[in-house]
Amino acid sequence: MPHVSVDVDGVRYEDEVEARLLLTHYLRDRLGKVGTPIGCDTSNCGACTVLMDGLSVKSCSVLAVQADGHEITTVEGLGDGQDLHPMQRAFHEEHALQCGYCTPGMIMAALDLLRDNADPSDEEIRAGLEGNLCRCTGYQNIVRAVRRAADGMRQAERPEEARS
Amino acid sequence: MSEIAPEAVAEQVTPSTPDATAEVGRARLRTEDARLITGRTTWTDNIQLPGLLHVAFLRSPISHARITRIDAEDARRRPGVIAVVTGADLAGEQGSLPCAWPVTEDMVLPDHPPVAVDEVRYVGEPVAAVVARDRYAAVDALEAIDIDYEPLPAVVDMERAIEEGTGLVHADKGTNTSYTWVFEAGEPDAAFRDAPVVIERRYVQQRLIPTAMEPRAVVCSAVGDEYTLWSATQIPHILRLMLATVTGIPEHRLRVIAPDVGGGFGSKLQVYGEEVVCLLLARRLGRPVKWTESRSEGNMAVHHGRDQIQRLSLAADRDGRIRGLKVDLLADMGAYLMLVTPGIPLLGAFMFNGIYKMDAYSFRCTGVFTNKTPTDAYRGAGRPEATFGIERMMDELAAELGLDPLEVRRRNWIAHEEFPYDTISGLTYDSGNYEAATEKAMRLFDYDKLRAEQADRRDRGDPVQLGIGVSTFTEMCGLAPSRVLGSLSYGAGGWEHASVRVLPSGKVEVVTGSSAHGQGHETAWAQIAADRLGVPFEDVRVLHGDTSVSPKGMDTYGSRSLAVGGVALYNACDKVVDKARRMAAHLLEADEGDLEFSGGSFSVKGVPGQARTLQEVALAAFAAHDLPEGFEPSLDSEATHDPENFSFPHGTHLCAVEVDTETGFVKIRSYVAVDDVGKVVNPLIVEGQVHGGLAQGIAQALYEEAVYDADGNLTTTTMADYLVPSAADLPTFTTDRTETPATTNPLGVKGVGEAGTIASTPAVVNAIVDALRPYGVDDVPMPCTPERVWRALRAAQSGQAPPGGSPEPGAGGGLGSAGGAA
Incomplete structure (x- = not known):
């Protein structure tokens, strides 16, 4: 299985993943980052939108392996811990x-x-x-x-x- | 446009401004938001349990077929697969999904197994379930299940379905008609006899897919003989009872939790086969299971809404006064009757007369089976269909008589001084002021100026024509007085429950049987309790959505939560205060009658300084050292409220559209909604409900349609095909309110959840038809896509019969991918 190294909300993760694993499932099921929900399966609804290196992507249409070496920001990574963004x-x-x-x-x-x-x-x-x-x-x-x-x-x- | 009765405007109907200390009426920001904007939400799919297995469903690809063989052995051997079950495997325990509303004694009610056993009757019906170690393994194994189907005739057209010789959805029933339900008041035939004006129309309420943003999901765990089921549902309480009934699991061994639920709009007012199957699988396997649907399977398998063919006849005098109305409906049930499927169109039976006076009325509805996804409640549920019918007919009457559409309404509506008013359909409207809402809407809309612009564009032959649409709607909500539900053969009551606990520290827990899924009850209910108890808003916590925490309830639908559940809370708070008064009198050594309760404190009249706060009283009751004779040491109280009547929000919506006569494109230029929802607990939440309601009603008018092809295949299974509008597709709304308090509950509230949806669809279509009427167009079937507008124009201009609500699907399904018959 491919190896990925992904920074998500400031934490580095190293994982072996199926090549077909969607980024959104990697976030939710592997990392427990369930703050990003899934609303459809055709990349229409945008509920799963996250930032990859600062640009928005629909995490249902990005493979986890495509996030290798990139920085992901989810809604859980906004704000500074004290104050809301x-x-x-x-x-x-x-x-x-x-x-x-x-x-x-x-x-x-x-x-x-x-x-x-x-x-x-x-x-x-x-x-x-x-x-x-x-x-x-x-x-x-x-x-x-x-x-x-x-x-x-x-x-x-x-x-x-x-x-x- | 002649004047709206000016004296009405002087009436005190401007929204009340609460005093600065009151919580009710204040635009509180929502406490729910904190977790929702930070991603710390408990959606059902977020739940993880030790040993959790994942379920996937195989669904029928054929609308009607006999299952002749299922071979699941290969699937069972797939890696990570724990179990594969078919309908035959579950036949002994899966029961039949419930229908709680047998609308007539002879209603045809077919069996509805959660997983099809020997016959499938709609595309998307479950035929097998796989349980595997993760989502992907479960879905992978679906491919390995081999099923032979022997196709049967697909019944896809309601009008043909009820003709002799058509194939049958349920062969053993011998008919595709589930029921015929009639209602008559006055003498309709007499009203139509020799009527100077008779207007007959056929309108189609297209089938819609509710599309809550959160897809359905279920998690179920079994520990010994105790079961916990989490579901993205609107109805944890009803679901618990129904699951117990279907599976035989005792009700007291089953706990149902609706955690954070991402919208419902009626679609989660259901007892779904997937919920039953997850419960059975957890029982079989002794391990927790999770199922989360994909949007594509959801579009096929979540119940659909609307889908009626309406034949309407209206008789009137030359001056526009309505004599009578006849309504004849065909309502598509789909393949099975689900929880309240047959009753949905009947909720419209009492609303086709709208806000108008008339001498006679008849209503007839035939429920028809087809090989399509079952229908059931979708925001408004029967009332949008009725409101569309009558409001379109009022515009047709105005056009026939050459009157302004508002003037013809004014000549027929119930005047504000006539309330309470017994309508022709047998309801008593308690309060309202149609004149005031209309006057305010016209002012905000700049009605006369837009009419002038319309005339100018017509004179100039502008290819972009302006149309003005009117909808002066009312609705019945606050479902529902139990005695009325009983008279309609509904299987349960319409009460709601609340309890209030004053903790020793003086903090307050409110337990409500309503089950919010986005509405903001945690905020609004805390406002009500804070006001009644005189405690700070922040000191109130609202608990709901878990049958262990909130054991009694009838849940959230039909704009009922505030008008029924909010009143239950109000009453429970009053009981707390009554108990506390007795305790306070004891502590103050005063007579109860000499105490007054204000701002959360009991004081002795005329004796300043002699006072006890509710918190002090609660602590004293908790300590229980010194109680009045026979006093139970608690202030906690509960109340169950059964409404005496429905509530009747109303309003005037005005819509201006620009219609490009060359392309058929419709652009909403402005939209004004003045709603009267009675007293308002939180104006921020009310405005939000109106906005969202408008969006859904406008979407029915312009964008959305569940399209089936001739073989019964749903062609709008994805969000690329089923056009939920985006921000770019909707206008900025102008919303405002008038306020006539409901007289049937102490809060004076009427409910707001469905108003926007009910009102807006006819406003938009009336506007489009208004723009095109000079071209000979008197209808455009919904959704009014550019293609359909263009075709309606061409048909009218070439002298062909206008489309008259033809159900022929056009590009309504979306991006040209909907084939249909077009």
Whole structure:
């Protein structure tokens, strides 16, 4: 079986895995990182979205062996242990989740969206999250949350401008 | 547009602003979120147990066939495979899945084995199960099971299914008709006789797939003769009773847990064969088992929703006043009757009259078997279908008479001063103000301005036409008064239970029989308890979803949790306060009648400083050193609430669409929803429920359809084919509220879970038809995909008969991969 060396949320893992093992099953079943759920089997829903070297991937369409040598960040790796990540906080404050099943993937996809575009319009947010489905919220509060997080994250990065 | 009765607007229907200290009415952020946004959630599939085995199901690839041979020996020899079971292996113990709603005495109710034994009747029906050491090994072994099928005729069309000579879904029953249920009030034939206006339409409620984001999952462990079953279910309590009934495992040996559940929308209001089989496998093997479905199998095997053919006739006078309404439904049951399958369309029987007055009404529904996935509850459950029917008919009546659609509604709706009002279908609407909701919606929508723009675009012959859709809906929710359920032959009551424990430290545990799966009960229930008991919100914890923790309940569906379960909690809190008052009087050496309870503290009237907090009283009761005569040392209380009536949220939804007459593409330009859901516990949660409801109702209008081909194969098995809308497919909603408190419960609440879904579908379709009516279009079948809009336009312009709700599947299934008959 292939050997993989993967950094997940700051921890290095060395494992023998079946070549066909999906990254999402590796995370959930082998590493116990069950914070990333699975919502479909055709890479449509985005519930399993994680970051690989900072870029969003749907972990159901990445093989564990493809993650060899890469850094994976899941929703469990956000925040600093004490405080929530601004994106998590924004989802809470804007009531951007109900059942919460899509939320980990939605948060990770939104982070990648802001990496591309730090100040997106509502339309850009909607287009940018097209690959992540939510059945509960109608998306309106998710859009608000991403905008709120974007504002907060920009100000945090540019404290001088924010104060002026 | 003539004016909405102005005096109505002056009525006090603006949402109340709670005082600053009240919890009820406050937009509390949800306590549930903490675990959900950090990935520390207990979804069923997250659960690991020592020795856990994994289950996979082999499913029928054929819609109707006899099983002539199953050879599972190769599968049993696969590495890591512990067991393979077929229907024949389980026949002695698997029983028949329950149907709790025999709607008529002569209803045809076929056996429904959890795993098919000798015949399969829909694609996706389980035929065997593999148990293996991990998920992959279990799925691998499915390939090694060899089954011979002898195909039988597939019954896929409801109208043909009930004709003589059509093949039978259940040959031994001799018919594809499960039941015919009728209701009549007034004199329908007299109302239609010589009516100046009679409108007849045929509408199709396409089949939908509920698509909760969390796929179903079950974990079951057996220790001795004690069983614990975790399931992604809405109904742990009902499931426990039903599993005990089906398997013969005594109810008190079975614990059912609904851990964090990722949405349901009715689809998890079910007793599924997979749940039964996991229980039987855990019993057989003496080891815990887990099964988690893939989305593709879920689309075939989770019950579907809607799927009706509606024939509607409306008789009216020339001034638009409705004389009578006749409803004749064919409702697709699918291949079997599941938990409440036959009753779902009948929940619409009382709603086709909507908010309108009329002299006569008749309703007839025929439940039909087909070789398709069984149908059952999906958000709204019978009421969206009814609301669609009547709201589309009101627009047709307006068009026939040349009236504004709001004006024709105004001439027929129940005026606010007429409440309580006994409707033609026999319900008593307790409260509402349709004038006020409509006035507010029109203002937010800028109705007159949009009508002017519509006229302008029509005059200019703009290829992009503007349409305005109206839906002035009501619904019945808060399911349900037990006596009503009894009169409808439902197998259980509609009460809900709550208990309140005041711990020695003064902290409070609330136990509720409602079973939230995304709704936010942990927050809202804590708000109710905090207010009633006068304790801090943070001091209240809400427990639910585990039959060991919450032993009594009727669970969550039908917008019932707040209107029934919330009221049970309210009553239980009052019992706590009553007990505490007696204890406090004893401690204060005062008469109970001289005490007042406010802000969590009992004080003697007129004697400042003489007071005991609820927490102090709880501690004193716990210590039990000094109790009133005969007082049990506890403040804990419980209440079971059986509602006296349904509750009736209502609202006015207005939708503006731009329809490209060259491509058929529909874009929602604006959507205004003014809902009256009575008093509101948490406006944040209410708004969220409305948003999500709108999304699902709009999705029925524009995007979603479960498509079957002529052989009964579901062609929309994946999310690539079944179009759940993304953020890019939906507009920004404008939502607002009016507030007429329900008069039938002390909280004044009505329920909000389904309102958005019920209201929005006809608003969108009415808007599309409104845009195209000058072209001769009077209907576009749902979902109104670009292709269907385009075809409706071309058919109207070439003088062909309009599509009239043809069930012919177009591109509705998604990205052109849905074949169907198109």
